[in-house]
Amino acid sequence: MPLLTRTIALLSGASLLAAGFCAPAASAAETGRSANIDASDPRDGGLAPRKKGGQSIAVLVNDEPITAYEIEQRAAFIALQGGGGGEDFKAKAEARWKSIVQNPKTNDRFKEILQKNNVQTQEEARALQTKFIKQLQADMVADLKREARSSALAGSKGKAKEELIEEKIKLQEAKRLNVTADEADVTRIISGIAERNKMTIEQFGQHMKSMGVDINTMKARFRAEMSWREVVRRRFGHMVAISDREVDQFVANAPVAVQSDVELQVQRVTLPLPAAVDQSIIARRIAEADALARQYKGCASLPELAQSVGGKFEDLGPRKPSTLAEPTRSLLLNASEGDLLPASVGQTGVELWALCGRKSSAESSARESAQNELRQREFEVLAQKHLKDLRQDAAIEIR
Structure with missing residues (x-):
């Protein structure tokens, strides 16, 4: 072959x-x-x-x-x-x-x-x-x-x-x-x-x-x-206004985010103690602090109440929980906004701590995203309606 x-x-x-x-x-x-x-x-x-x-x-x-x-x-x-x-x-x-x-x-x-x-x-x-x-x-x-x-x-x-x-x-x-x-x-x-x-x-x-x-x-x-x-x-633009309630509801229905980097807005009133103290002095100061607590009507009332008993008022602003000593840290973390903690004895006197706010970077970002999402939805609805109206009024000739 x-x-x-x-x-x-x-x-x-x-x-x-x-x-x-x-x-x-x-x-x-x-x-x-x-x-x-x-x-x-x-x-x-x-x-x-x-x-x-x-x-x-x-x-x-x-x-x-x-x-x-x-x-x-x-x-x-x-x-x-x-x-x-x-x-x-x-x-x-x-x-x-x-x-x-x-x-x-x-x-x-x-x-x-x-x-x-x-x-x-x-x-x-x-x-x-x-x-x-x-x-x-x-x-x-x-x-x-x-x-x-x-x-x-x-x-x-x-x-x-x-x-x-x-x-x-x-x-x-x-x-x-x-x-x-x-x-x-x-x-x-x-x-x-x-x-x-x-x-x-x-x-x-x-x-x-x-x-x-x-x-x-x-x-x-x-x-x-x-x-x-x-x-x-x-x-x-002037017609779209998203309320805090709408944002709260949107965030509440969204997947729960990990709350990291929490910051606590705190205020403190200190009723000073003398260098030499005994139990009777401490007890009297605690009783004064308890009386002040009964008059407490929110964080805004605290400066005036402190002044009325000769106490020292401090607005400590946002604080990381890690910078606060125990048991104050745990008590504040478990408190609700506006709560005043029970009187405690600190290094310089009897202290009253108030939780005036709580925020985290995750929460702030979630709220901002929610607001943007809700605004965008509103704009899209209005935009579609406006386009539909314009199209109805338009003269369209298909050849």
């Missing part, structure tokens, strides 16, 4: 899978970008950015146009944001590869390549086989990516049109109120995204273009959202 025939028989007697054909492992770049758009590929189905064509007016919003090109670009951007679905892409690749391997035409193509290159040795055949497999895999991945982005783009056009109509209305209202976002502010946002991806803004623009999206499409979305935030703030 001639060497060429033996070589072909060796490599085609079983499926190419048995001869070393293995399913491709889609790279992270491929799985994460299966919906990406390759502007340089002539088979992209017309998804790459175009300077000409597609400029026909698709929608008029209060006589301002939205072009077919803008809709196509926004749809491509939405599809790009959707990602490629790594696991789904991998499963499709494995199924497609199995189909390619089992297709008799695949072996026929490989035989033609062997004959065309006049292969005489198994080494030459295996080298061609490796090249053939790599090309098959590359073509398959490219086909899958084109199919994925074409499908994603088709499903995004309706959403893109609606998004652009709403953005046009938002920008018109922003222009009316003179709060349209500046180009410099929009560019600053894009630059930040580019920097986080370790690119210059020019490189980022080229990167977006290579995926079929003009960077101006991204800028347009940011400009509309930034402008709309200013519209909402200008119109409704």
Whole structure:
């Protein structure tokens, strides 16, 4: 049997899978970008950015146009944001590869390549086989990516049109109120995204273009959202007021946070004792302290009460529990705000301690987050209502 025939028989007697054909492992770049758009590929189905064509007016919003090109670009951007679905892409690749391997035409193509290159040795055949497999895999991945982005783009056009109509209305209202976002502010946002991806803004623009999206499409979305935030703030900022009760209720219903870095707001009244004391003097001072405690009506009353009995009043402000001696520390930690502790004998006299407040960094942060969350919810409700009203009043012509 001639060497060429033996070589072909060796490599085609079983499926190419048995001869070393293995399913491709889609790279992270491929799985994460299966919906990406390759502007340089002539088979992209017309998804790459175009300077000409597609400029026909698709929608008029209060006589301002939205072009077919803008809709196509926004749809491509939405599809790009959707990602490629790594696991789904991998499963499709494995199924497609199995189909390619089992297709008799695949072996026929490989035989033609062997004959065309006049292969005489198994080494030459295996080298061609490796090249053939790599090309098959590359073509398959490219086909899958084109199919994925074409499908994603088709499903995004309706959403893109609606998004652009709403953005046009938002920008018109922003222009009316003179709060349209500046180009410099929009560019600053894009630059930040580019920097986080370790690119210059020019490189980022080229990167977006290579995926079929003009960077101006991204800028347009940011400009509309930034402008709309200013519209909402200008119109409704004075109407949104969150009460402490609402914040308390929100925090109470949120997951319990670990209370760390507690600070106690404390006041102290000291009834001094002479250098030489006996039990009768101490008892008298404690009785005076007890009488003062019976008149106590909250932390605000303590300075005047201290003065009435010749005591020393101190507003010690926020104190870490660790700076307070026992048993005062434990008593204060277990007291409620506004409580006055029973009289105790300290180093310089009989003391009365009052807990005037309690806070922690975790609690403060939780309340601030709760207030911001509640404000944002209120703004969103008002913003949606305002946008709905503006849209009802708008003249929208879909061509």
